[in-house]
Amino acid sequence: MNQLGQPILEARQLTKHFHAGSVMSRKIIRAAQDVSLSLYCGKVTALVGESGSGKSTTARMLVRLYEPTSGQIIFKGENVLKSRSRPAMLRYRSDVQMIFQDPFSSLNPVHTIRHHLKRPLILHKRVSSKSELEYSLGDLLNRVSLTPVHDFIDKYPHQLSGGQRQRVAIARALAVEPEVILADEPISMLDVSIRMGILNLMESLRDEQNIAFLYVTHDLASARYFSDQILVMYAGYMVEGGPSEELIQEPLHPYTKMLLSAVPDPSRGLLTRSDVEAKGEVPSLAAAITGCPFAPRCDRVMPECRVENPPVFQVSEDRWTRCYLYK
Amino acid sequence: MTQTELQRIPVRDTTKPILTVRDLQVEYKIGRGTCGAVNHVSFDIYPNEIFGLAGESGSGKSTIAHAITRLLKPPGYIKGGSIKFMDYDLMQMDAESLRDFRWRHLSIVSQSAMNALNPVLTVGDQIIDAIVAHEEIKKEKAQNRALDLLQLVGIDKERINSYPHQLSGGMRQRAVIAIALALNPELIILDEPTTALDVVVQRQIMEEIQSLQQRFGFSILYITHDMSLLVEFAHRIAIMYAGQIAEVGPSNQIFQNPKHPYTVRLMNSFPSISGPRKKLQSIPGSPPNLISPPSGCRFHPRCELAFEECLIINPKLVKVGQNHHAACLLIQEERSS
Numbered sequence: 001m002n003q004l005g006q007p008i009l010e011a012r013q014l015t016k017h018f019h020a021g022s023v024m025s026r027k028i029i030r031a032a033q034d035v036s037l038s039l040y041c042g043k044v045t046a047l048v049g050e051s052g053s054g055k056s057t058t059a060r061m062l063v064r065l066y067e068p069t070s071g072q073i074i075f076k077g078e079n080v081l082k083s084r085s086r087p088a089m090l091r092y093r094s095d096v097q098m099i100f101q102d103p104f105s106s107l108n109p110v111h112t113i114r115h116h117l118k119r120p121l122i123l124h125k126r127v128s129s130k131s132e133l134e135y136s137l138g139d140l141l142n143r144v145s146l147t148p149v150h151d152f153i154d155k156y157p158h159q160l161s162g163g164q165r166q167r168v169a170i171a172r173a174l175a176v177e178p179e180v181i182l183a184d185e186p187i188s189m190l191d192v193s194i195r196m197g198i199l200n201l202m203e204s205l206r207d208e209q210n211i212a213f214l215y216v217t218h219d220l221a222s223a224r225y226f227s228d229q230i231l232v233m234y235a236g237y238m239v240e241g242g243p244s245e246e247l248i249q250e251p252l253h254p255y256t257k258m259l260l261s262a263v264p265d266p267s268r269g270l271l272t273r274s275d276v277e278a279k280g281e282v283p284s285l286a287a288a289i290t291g292c293p294f295a296p297r298c299d300r301v302m303p304e305c306r307v308e309n310p311p312v313f314q315v316s317e318d319r320w321t322r323c324y325l326y327k
Numbered sequence: 328m329t330q331t332e333l334q335r336i337p338v339r340d341t342t343k344p345i346l347t348v349r350d351l352q353v354e355y356k357i358g359r360g361t362c363g364a365v366n367h368v369s370f371d372i373y374p375n376e377i378f379g380l381a382g383e384s385g386s387g388k389s390t391i392a393h394a395i396t397r398l399l400k401p402p403g404y405i406k407g408g409s410i411k412f413m414d415y416d417l418m419q420m421d422a423e424s425l426r427d428f429r430w431r432h433l434s435i436v437s438q439s440a441m442n443a444l445n446p447v448l449t450v451g452d453q454i455i456d457a458i459v460a461h462e463e464i465k466k467e468k469a470q471n472r473a474l475d476l477l478q479l480v481g482i483d484k485e486r487i488n489s490y491p492h493q494l495s496g497g498m499r500q501r502a503v504i505a506i507a508l509a510l511n512p513e514l515i516i517l518d519e520p521t522t523a524l525d526v527v528v529q530r531q532i533m534e535e536i537q538s539l540q541q542r543f544g545f546s547i548l549y550i551t552h553d554m555s556l557l558v559e560f561a562h563r564i565a566i567m568y569a570g571q572i573a574e575v576g577p578s579n580q581i582f583q584n585p586k587h588p589y590t591v592r593l594m595n596s597f598p599s600i601s602g603p604r605k606k607l608q609s610i611p612g613s614p615p616n617l618i619s620p621p622s623g624c625r626f627h628p629r630c631e632l633a634f635e636e637c638l639i640i641n642p643k644l645v646k647v648g649q650n651h652h653a654a655c656l657l658i659q660e661e662r663s664s
Contacts, residue, residue, distance in 0.1 A: 050525035161613040191383040192552055196596050197609035218526060221555070225598035225607065248600065262530035263600045266558035266582050278530045281495055 007038035007074075008212050009062065009096065009180050014071035016057050020286070027286045031057040033236045035071070037214075039180055042206055044213040046227035046244065048220055048259070052282055053233040055216045059182045062214065063098045064089070075180075094124045097173035101185035103165035107157040113168055114153050117141075120175040140171040144201060163194035170201065181205075182214045187222065199226050220263050224248045229318075232256050235283055235293035237309070242319040252321040255294045292323070300325060344371035345513055345546050346395070351408035353387070353394050356401070362617045364390045364403070366570040372514065377540065377547045379561030379578065381554060383614050386567040388550045389438070392516045395548070396435050397425050413513070431461055434507040435516040436500075439523050443503060444491040450477070450502045451487035457509045476505040481535055497528035504536065508543075516548045521556075533560055554597055558582045563650070566590050569615050569625040572644065576651030586653040589626050624656065632657060 014035040021027040032054035039045050047055045060066045062073060064080070073080050080092050100106040107116060117137050120126070127133045138149045144167040146152045157165055166186060173181055183202065187195040203226060205211050217223050223230050224244055231241040232253065240253040251257045262278045280297035283289060291306040292298070298305065304324055313326045353365035365387040372378045380388045393399045395410055397417060410417040412433060420428065429435075437443065445453060454473040458464060464472075474484050480501040482494075491499055500520065507515055517536070521529040537560065540547055551557050557564060558578050565575040566589065574587040585591045592610045612629040615621050621628050627637040636656055644652040645659075 050527060163609075163613060191614070192554060193383055193593060193596050193610040194613065195609060196598075196607045197611075200608070220526075221598040221600045224600060225604065245604065258527060260600065262527045264526075264530075264553065264556035264559050265600050266555045267599065267601055278527045278534075281497065281528070282525075 005040060006077075008041050008076060009039040010072075010074040011035055011037045011058070011062060012072040012074060014058065014061055014073070015069045016054075016061055016066055017069045029285050030236050030288075031285060032061065035233075035236075035238050037231055037238070037241075039212040039214055041179070041212050042210040043229070044203075044206055044215050044227040046215045046217060046223035046230045047233060048217060048223050048230055049233035050218060050259075050282055052235075052285065054236040054285075055233050056184055058233070059098065059184050059214060059216050063096055063182050064092065065098075090124070094120075094176035095178055096180045096182065097176065097178040099166075099169050099173055099181060099183040099186050102189055103162055103169050104157075104189070106169055107165055109157055112154050112156055113141075113160075116168060116172050117175055120172060124176045126176065136175070140175055143174060143205075144168070144171045146171070161194075162190050163197060166190060166198055167201070170198075170205075174205070178211065180212045180214070182216070184216045185218070186215075188217070188219065195222070202226070220248070220260060232259070235289070236285055237293060237322060239294070239323070240321040246319065252315060252319065252326060253294075253323045254298045254300055254325075256321075258297070341374045343373075345374050345413055346372040346548070347409075347411040348391075348395065349409045349411075351391065351394060351410065352406040353390050353399065353403060354406050355403045357618060360618045363620065364570050364617060365394065366620075367408070368567075368570070368572055369408075370565055370572065370575060372546050372548060374513070374546055375540075375544050376563065377537075377549055377561045379557045379564040380548060380550045380567060381552065381557050381564055382567030383552060385569075385614055385617070387570040388567050389518055391567075392435060392437070392518050392548065392550055396429060396433060396516065398435070427461065430457060430507075430512065431510045432512050433514045433516070434510070434512045435518065436503055436507050436520050438519040442499075444499055446491055449488050449490055450482075450494070454502075454506050454509055457506050461510050472509070473505075476509060477502070479508065479539065480505045481531070497524055497532060500524060500528075500532060501535070504532070508539065511543070512545060514546045514548065516550070518550045519552070520549075522551070522553070529556070554593065555599065566593065569620060570617055571625060571641075572654065573626065574651075574653040575644065576648065576653075580648060580651050584648070586647045586651070586658055587626075587655050588630050588632050588657070590653070624654075 014032060016032045018029040018031055019026065020029050035058050037045065047058060049055045057066065061068045068081065075092065114137060117140055118133065121133060121136055127136050137153060141147065141149045141152055146164060146167050187198050190198065199222065202213060206213055215223065215227055227244050229242060230244045230247045232239050232255065234255045240256050248260065251260055258278055283293055292309050295301045295305040302324060310322050310324045312320050312322050314320045315326050349369045351365055351368045355362040355364055368391060380391065382388045390403065394405055399405065451473050454476055455466065455469045458469040458472060459466065474487060477484060477487060482498055482501050494502065521532055549557065549561055561578045563576065564578045564581045566573045566581065568589050574581065574585065574590045581590060582594060585594050596607055596609050598607060610629055615625060623638040623640055624642055627633040640656060642654045642656045644654045647653050647658055
C-alpha cells in the first residue's frame with residue numbers, strides 16, 4: 001500500500017451512534033463502528049455494502065455533515081475534528097466535496113444552473129470579477145461536457161435529464177477545486193444507458209486532476225469497474241479491504257463471498273445456483289451485537305465468532321479482513 | 328387446503344401463446360398534446376415462459392403492464408390494438424368480469440409493491456381477503472391456504488399475524504408475491520419487483536420466484552431496467568426503446584449476439600462482475616420526448632450508424648435468427664430458417 005504514497009484523507013476508528021426512540025425507550029443505533037480508511041490522490045476507493053451497512057454514514061462523517069461519536073479524521077496530516085471554527089470548516093469543505101445520489105433533489109428547482117455554480121465560486125471567493133466568473137462558469141460546464149455552454153447555463157434543473165443534472169452536481173463540486181470528492185451512489189438513480197458516462201467522467205477527473213474519490217455504492221460490478229481499491233462494510237463494520245480486482249477474484253470474508261455470488265451476472269446464464277447460498281438478513285443496528293455481526297448468516301461460523309467481534313487480520317501486504325478464519 | 332391441492336399440473340399446449348398483444352398503442356393526454364407511450368407493440372408470451380421487458384425509464388414498459396391488466400388510469404388510454412389472454416379478449420371485457428379475471432388468471436406485482444400492503448391489516452388478513460374476494464371458500468380454508476402460501480415464499484408461519492411494518496422490505500415483497508400467487512394465476516406480471524431491495528435479498532427473491540415458476544408452471548412477464556439480472560433470469564427478452572420494441576429474442580442471443588444498434592450499445596453500457604475489465608461507454612444523448620418523437624427511427628438521433636433513410640422510415644421488426652427479431656434498417660431479413 002505504500003506505492004500509493006501518503007493518504008490525503010484518513011479516517012481512524014470512526015464511530016457514529018445515533019440516538020433514537022423516545023425518552024422512555026432510548027435506543028442507540030450503531031450506524032458505523034471502528035471505521036478506518038485512507039483515500040489517496042488520483043485513486044478511487046469504493047465503499048461497498050447493503051443498505052444500513054453504514055457506508056453513507058461514513059461518507060457523511062468524512063464530509064462533516066455528521067459529527068463522529070468518536071475517532072479521528074486526518075486531512076493532510078491534521079486532525080480536522082479539533083478545529084470547529086468557521087474559516088477552518090470553510091476550508092475543509094472546499095477541499096472535500098460530496099456528490100449525492102439523487103440529482104433530482106440535490107439541485108434547487110427554483111434556481112438556474114448559473115445560480116447553482118455561481119454560489120460556490122462566490123462563497124469560497126474563487127473569482128474576483130464578473131468576467132472571471134463568466135469564464136469559470138463556462139470552464140466548469142466544459143469540464144463536465146455540458147456543451148455548448150449557453151444551451152445549459154440558464155436552464156432550470158427540471159429542463160435537464162437525470163444524467164445532465166448529475167453532471168451539474170459534479171460541476172458544482174468542482175467549482176471549489178476540491179482534492180477529495182465523496183460520491184454517494186452517484187449513478188444508482190440514473191438510466192443504465194447513461195451511467196457509464198458519469199463514471200467515465202469521474203474517472204477522467206481522477207486521472208487529469210489527481211482527485212481522490214470515495215465511491216459509495218451497493219453495486220459491486222461498478223465498483224470493480226471504477227475503483228482501485230474496495231472496502232466492504234457490513235452492519236456498521238468494515239469487514240474486508242484490498243485492491244479491487246484481487247478482492248473480486250478472491251474474496252476473503254464470507255460476507256464478501258455471499259455478496260459477490262448475489263450479484264447478477266449475465267455471463268452465468270439462466271440463474272445458476274451459486275456456491276454460496278444467500279440467506280438471512282442484515283441484523284438490526286439498534287441491538288447490541290456480541291461477536292461477529294455476520295455470524296448468524298455465516299456458513300463457516302465457529303464458536304469464537306459468537307463471543308467476540310474479530311479484529312482486523314492482515315492477510316497479505318495489501319489485503320485484510322475481519323474474520324477469525326484468517327487468524 | 329394442502330400443498331398438493333395448490334399444485335396444479337400444467338397440461339397446456341406450450342406452443343400456443345397464453346398472452347397475445349398486437350399493435351398495442353397507448354397514449355397519455357398531456358395538456359393539448361398526446362404522449363405516445365406505447366407505439367404499435369406486439370409480442371406473445373407462452374406458457375411456462377419468463378418473458379423479459381427491458382428498457383430505460385419512459386420507454387413504456389410499465390405502461391404495457393398497466394394496459395394488459397387494464398389498470399391504466401387517465402390521462403392514459405389504450406388507443407388501439409388487441410390484447411388476448413388465452414381465449415379471452417381483454418379489450419372487450421367489462422369492469423366486473425375484469426375484476427374477476429385479474430388475480431384468478433393474471434396478477435401483478437408492481438414497483439415498490441412492498442408499500443402496497445395495507446398498514447392496518449395483518450399480512451394473513453390481506454392474503455385471505457384476496458382469496459375470499461374471488462372464491463367461494465370458508466374462511467378457515469382460506470386461512471390454511473394463506474399459511475401454505477407464506478411458506479411457499481419463504482416466510483415463517485408465525486408471521487401470518489404480523490403487520491407490514493413488523494416485516495423487513497424483503498419479507499414484505501415476499502408477502503406481496505404470496506398474494507399474487509394466491510389464486511394460482513397463469514400469468515404473473517412482475518414490474519421491477521426487486522428494484523428497492525439489496526442485492527442479497529434480490530437474489531433470494533429471484534431464486535424463490537424461479538423455483539415457484541418451475542414448480543407451478545405459470546408464465547412471468549418480467550419488467551426491469553436491470554439488464555444483467557434480466558439476462559440471467561428471463562428466457563426471452565424484448566428491448567424497448569421510446570415506446571417501441573427494438574429487438575426481441577432468446578436472452579442468450581440478445582446478450583451475446585445483439586443486432587439492433589441500441590441493444591448493442593446497451594449491452595456494452597453496464598459493467599460485469601466477471602470476465603475481462605473493459606472500457607465501457609454510455610449511449611450519447613438521452614431518450615426522446617414522446618410528445619414529439621423523432622421522425623423515422625426513434626433511435627436515430629443517438630445512433631452513430633444512422634443514415635438518411637433512418638430519418639424517414641420507422642423500421643419494422645424483421646427476422647434476424649431463430650425467434651430473434653430486430654427493427655433496424657441496417658438489418659437484412661434472414662430469409663432462410
